[in-house]
Amino acid sequence: MTIFLQAVADGLQMGLLYALVAVGLAIIWGLMEMINFAHGEFMMLGMFGAWGLSVSLGWDPLVSMVPIAVVMYGLGVLVYRLLMQRVQRGEMFTQIFATVGLFFFIQNGVVALFTSDYRFVEGSLLTRLSGANLSLGGVRIGVPLLVGGLIALGLFLLLYLLIDRTDFGLAMQATAEDRDAAMLVGIRPQRMYAVAWGLGTALVAVAGVILANFFSVYPQAGLSFTVLAYAIVALGGFGSVLGTLLAALVVGVVQSVTAAYLPPAFKDAFVFGSYILIGLFRPQGLFGRF
């Protein structure tokens, strides 16, 4: 039983980080129905940013999180203005196709600059805390991952406040609901889309920075997160930020519990199996608006 509870606890913590990875996707999709194949690559860029700043300037990832977020926000806006804005007028598939090109471009750009070697962020504050544990009724909760998860949760709450309580967030919601009506009241959709891309990219890059504390940093790290993020957003229901959080927690727990009892190769299989099962009973996801 303790094994199970331990797995659940670990899964919840990972789930918080997954939520941060996935929420950027939820925003971009929720607003403009774009599938971004390169989503995980932005996360990977965040990881490399954290590693690079740690190696060259000695900055702790918790510190470099802020400049990286700002830079990646700019990159997201740039990608939107240069590429995605153009493909918006085409088939939906062309948009996916464009992001596939982006995927190849970014991943191999990093390979060209840094090679595919695995890198590690060393001596960060969070890793120095490893070994410190909280114990909750026989279940060990590692402090580093807990702190990472709490940071993710904090950002999630900030995002929720932004979208739900500010005028700007309401403008974004309005654009998602009815683009033309939003234009009639003076909202510029292009601006909303650019911001959405910037936000989404910044969030997933920050997730990467946090993850860099715990995982090795290498150019191919992105794709599996992209796939997982899509499953999470779909499970939570496209368009629902809260749904994404819940779904991410579910995914984290399923993954963790599966890994505790079955060969690790199957943990993702169970996640996706759960997606199909839940999808059969609730085709719009847990919180999806249809």
Place this chain on the structure above:
Amino acid sequence: MVWAIATLVALLYPIPFERSGQIYYETVGFLVLLNAMLGIGWNIIGGWAGQFDFGPSIFFAIGAYTAALLSIHWGFNAWLALLGAVAVSVVICAALTYPVTRLRGHYFAIATVAMWMIAQPIGATWPLINGSQGLFIPVAAGGGFVHGMLTMEFPGRGKGLGFYYLSLLLFAVTLLGARAVERSKWGFYFRAVRDDQDGAEAIGIDSRLYKVIARCLMAAVFAAGGTLYGFWALAVFPDQVLEVNWNILPMMAAVVGGLGRLWGPVLGAIVLIPISQLMTATLGAGPLAGRGIDLIIYGAVIMLIAGWRPNGLLSLPWAAWAARVRGRAPAPAAPTSPERS
């Protein structure tokens, strides 16, 4: 007239390379035809029925493995194995797809990805197919060109040429079959489901059934492609036949060429694959090898094509250009309705 030239080019393409000994280009042709064929298959579910399938490689793998098993354990001839592979693939597809046809749009797409993700550990660990150690297809030595065409066995030097013509044959069959489907009632039902699913249901079209049929047609094509690939590679490994490229390339070929257009995937494959091969050959080797420069440029090219022609290359006004070349005034712009290929 254009068809005659194109057919002639397709038939004669490998001859100059055969004479100069540059077998590599024949293999490029083989890959182009294989991916074009897969793209046409994908277009049935993705372009016509409008259900985006991101995990078609599972049927590629099912086809390759079924054919391999039939060949290894029961000594099936390659073409019989292909038929068996197609049959098995269609049955499995129908069983898997019907439940998820409840899902629409992106949810359906993620479900197809989910199936692919589930297939990977199964492929790597299932004892029947030898898990990650793969299956090896035995090939008898000797035998000329004709024998090779009958058994898909081309050991040695004749491989490039032989598989080029095998893939050309399968490609032609697929193309003609797809053309027939496009003009049939099924074709109309698919497009009705794509354009307005609720409207289609309202006039009595069972959208779930036709989504399954469309996907099964795709599964049949992918299974045939997988069989061809298996006999070409002479071995079937899970991470090769379930590789992400078999998911993306057919789809990209269809999109680049023009989604939903019959010849779209063909044009797309002709554009994409030689570019990637060229990049790999020139930039992926030599002093910049291993640095992925070729893929950087490949990605950039893809983004440029997507940004410049969001509706695919077939959406360019070919007819108008051709008329101008012939010295006549271009005809007024033809409506690009999907019913005309």
